[in-house]
Amino acid sequence: MKFSEQIIKWYRYNSRDLPWRKTSDPYLIWISEVVLQQTRVDQGLAYYNRLVERFPNVHLLAAASEDELLKLWQGLGYYTRARNMHAAARKIVSEHGGNFPATYEEIIKLPGIGEYTASAIASFAFNLSHPVVDGNVMRVLSRFLGIDTPINTTEGKKQLSAYAHKFINRENPGEHNQAIMEFGALHCTPRNPLCDKCPLKYECRAFQTDKVNDLPVKLKTRSQQERYFHYLVVRINNASGPEVILRKRSEKGIWKNLYDFPLIEDKAFRSQQQLKETTTWKNMFSLDEIKQMKTSKVYSHQLSHQLIKARFQLIVLSGLSKQFNGYQVVKNKDVHNYPVPRLIDQFMTDYAHWLE
DNA sequence: AATCCGGGGCT
């Protein structure tokens, strides 16, 4: 039996019951694929369900505000996905009359859709013969074929993509693609793969040469850097109710277009006196208008390429005496409507009484 | 071709 037939046979007995597998609507499949980029099914499933409930079709997604979409995306990470998804929805409405493009070449032109996602949509929704090459596929093929070219290099991806094109089942590309990914996710796993009961073990190069635990090869990534954040939680006790200053992160870097607080970053934690001498501080306050200050515990927030250590400084002002350029003054009861990074969300949960 | 972009779960 050929590779594809064996994988599909395995899939029909072992596949999970997932909502995006019950539809051929390219819009719903697209949403699921973007959610699942670099994200495990278990983590993305609830987000997918909330997204398609709120935006059951591309017109509703295109009509939404970016803030609302980011709020639904909050906590999932890689927020560029949400912004690109929003832009793509508007493009589908304006340039395709709301009909999802039906060829690989048109699909891949949409923002946030690369080779993997275009192949996934083309094969799942339109049964077009384009192989998906994701982390699962690269692991399965590198083991099955005994390929030790590092898969996080252009060369390795090119090599495995060529084999994926050879192996694709032209009669049943959609199920073939689902099957090989599911096989990688459930059976040919990164650690402790189920080789003993693997239907491919007699043909698997890695198993036959005892190299399963050495494949796929990956080059080491460089280590992360540490950053120190001093967040200024500026509370303004106005007659109309308490307010707080938020900032939209519009510059480059992490958490673009999410909201946080005024920030003083340095190479280490600084004392309160040192913070008062920074230009960020001086531009916001004069000393006599501060009524109260408190300091939070230290948060350690681990990202893929950086470790952020953050402290939150509560600063209570009795009333608004000047403009805060580049910032937004928001009523405390409305803060929960703004999309914020996980770190900010955790702080606001722990120190909810600061913002009551 | 290398680097950046989140957050969570697993070992």
Place this chain on the structure above:
DNA sequence: AGCCCAGGATT
């Protein structure tokens, strides 16, 4: 404490 995840955009 690393590694990995239904990757894509940017440099």
